[in-house]
Amino acid sequence: MTDPIDWRTLPKAELHLHLEGTLEPELAFALAERNGVTLPFADVDELRERFAFEDLQSFLDVYYACMVVLRTRDDFADLALAYLERAHVDGVRHVEAFFDPQVHAANGVPVDVVLDGLRAGFDEAERRWGITGGLILCFVRDLPVDSAAAVLEEVAPRAGELLGVGLDSAEVGYPPSLFQEVFARAAELGLRRVAHAGEEGPADYVWQALRLLGAERIDHGIRSVDDPELVRHLARERIPLTVCPLSNVRLRAVEDLRAHPLPALVEAGVVVTISSDDPAYFGGYVADNLAALAAAGIPDATLVDLAGHSIDASFASEARKAELHDELRAWRIARR
């Protein structure tokens, strides 16, 4: 028998990661103190007690409450670099990360400040650890569509500093169709398009994200299993799903990992990738997600294949993808 795999050693890309969801309680309280901001939780322990979520909304309430500590360019740079250091330890070689500028704007922080800080963090991580990647601006689907359009126009002159746009936050009752025009404008600006769909919402929202928004990747997408025609479409067109197993369990989108639709999706030939979503809140970073899947009975060889999918499904250049595949090949050879 071969040794158990240390999933941190496996080269991989992380494609579904909310930077604000990497705000560990200790950093949240340190930033609150630095900025003279009061969090609605007494201390780190009380905040962690609030991590017993019942659904997506009960998580979002805590997640948005913590964001008030993020005020300055340095806060955003520190947040990004702290995550990227953990990602580096986790064997993440390429990251495509979300951020929610509408929420920061509501807190009085201009999108330019957010973007300057996050970009500084990414640039530093590339220098230190060779991690590549970039930023995906997410529209918050339960805020007015006008505010999504406004933030897009505000960043339009800096579109070249973004990889793309996404769609996140409370899903049910906020169908992708609401954002058709905003996504069309993003495409005009040369931005790639992804969208959260089929996390708590129905398979029809996945169809809408594909057909109305031009989404190239679906974030979560697990409810696609309810629609066999959709599963066949995803497989045939090689449309990747960025699946976040520990998130799905914590937010009760699935009962437990053994009931997760991932094996059915993989079996059907869908390009599944694994990510951590909001690792500070959901009990694990990406290697922890892989370890949890292995413990739940997913074969090691399947999980290694999914790391390969994460490279293919990324928006990295073809040259960078080839480099990452070389690293993965070397890893497989070293395991033999």
Ligand code: HPA
């Ligand atoms: O898991 C999520 N789903 C939707 N919106 C989010 N914003 C941060 N995390 C999430």
Ligand SMILES: [Zn+2]
């Ligand atoms: Zn997400």
